[in-house]
Amino acid sequence: MVRASIGSLSELGIEKVRMLAKPTTVYILQYSKRGCLAGCKFCPQSATSATCKDYVSRIPWPIVPLGEILKRIKGRGNFARMCIQSIIKPEFENEILKIVSEIRRYGIKLPVSIALTPVESSFLYMYKEKGVDYIGVGLDAATPEIFYKIGKPYSWNKYINFIDRAVEIFGRKRVIVHLIFGLGEKIKDFVYTMKALYEKGCEVALFAFTPVRGTHLHDLPQPEILKYRIVQIARFMLSKNLKKIPDVEHLAQALLTSGCPGCNRPFYNETPRKIYNYPNAIMLERDKAKLIKEISTALEIVDINKLIG
Ligand code: SF4
Numbered sequence: 001m002v003r004a005s006i007g008s009l010s011e012l013g014i015e016k017v018r019m020l021a022k023p024t025t026v027y028i029l030q031y032s033k034r035g036c037l038a039g040c041k042f043c044p045q046s047a048t049s050a051t052c053k054d055y056v057s058r059i060p061w062p063i064v065p066l067g068e069i070l071k072r073i074k075g076r077g078n079f080a081r082m083c084i085q086s087i088i089k090p091e092f093e094n095e096i097l098k099i100v101s102e103i104r105r106y107g108i109k110l111p112v113s114i115a116l117t118p119v120e121s122s123f124l125y126m127y128k129e130k131g132v133d134y135i136g137v138g139l140d141a142a143t144p145e146i147f148y149k150i151g152k153p154y155s156w157n158k159y160i161n162f163i164d165r166a167v168e169i170f171g172r173k174r175v176i177v178h179l180i181f182g183l184g185e186k187i188k189d190f191v192y193t194m195k196a197l198y199e200k201g202c203e204v205a206l207f208a209f210t211p212v213r214g215t216h217l218h219d220l221p222q223p224e225i226l227k228y229r230i231v232q233i234a235r236f237m238l239s240k241n242l243k244k245i246p247d248v249e250h251l252a253q254a255l256l257t258s259g260c261p262g263c264n265r266p267f268y269n270e271t272p273r274k275i276y277n278y279p280n281a282i283m284l285e286r287d288k289a290k291l292i293k294e295i296s297t298a299l300e301i302v303d304i305n306k307l308i309g
Pocket of ligand 1 (some may be wrong): 025081082084113114134135136139153165176178205258259260262
């Protein structure tokens with residue numbers, strides 16, 4: 001059994017929900033009755049949180065037999081990728097191997113990402129050998145202080161060392177570090193860490209903090225949208241190695257969801273009224289006039305060139 005995002009299941013015809021934007025990746029999450037043994041204070045999957053384990057961020061993730069998902073993916077051409085999100089439980093590294101083997105046994109040729117906490121390099125080699133092409137790393141916090149405050153497992157240094165090993169094994173731009181903005185960090189510290197990660201050869205997938213009832217951080221508000229826009233613009237410029245600010249129209253691309261190719265995570269952090277990460281170009285175009293105003297204001301608030309150094 002695994003969990004899968006409600007959007008993925010709806011796209012596969014297993015559940016029925018009305019969707020403003022369709023997921024372009026099938027998102028699967030490892031299942032454990034107790035939840036994840038890590039104690040991340042923002043996450044409903046953590047065994048330490050009092051929440052129902054059916055959620056990650058704002059999205060329900062029902063429990064489904066893996067075979068049911070794989071049977072339906074075959075023959076449908078509407079996905080660009082599969083993402084296996086891990087939890088910490090006994091033998092989770094081996095279970096991921098089994099999941100990837102099953103995907104291939106069903107004849108599914110989609111590229112596969114794994115979102116991981118630090119594991120031994122031997123597992124990374126085995127995942128790569130099975131055709132996994134991108135690794136996501138849930139560092140989540142942009143500074144060591146926030147890292148410890150939000151209860152991440154292991155140590156900051158262990159994560160950084162894991163990121164370095166993953167880049168060595170999977171190659172530059174193939175390791176996508178997940179960072180959550182809105183956990184109490186300063187913009188300049190957040191951008192400093194993004195820059196350091198890009199210098200290591202990583203990419204950054206940006207998330208906006210989203211409070212979930214029953215978690216330890218349920219009282220913390222979501223970040224201000226303009227601050228998030230600043231961070232999105234900085235990430236976009238670092239990713240494209242831009243030294244000059246492009247025109248505002250072009251900069252609107254910075255507001256699209258960042259991550260592995262084909263990963264759009266629709267409404268993972270947002271409501272239809274407050275969109276942090278745009279899941280597709282159609283929605284971006286629909287809101288373009290408003291977004292151009294937001295970007296222009298963001299650029300008046302900070303000197304982006306100075307910020308990204
Ligand atoms: S960026 Fe998207 S596809 Fe890649 S690991 Fe993260 S959630 Fe999965």
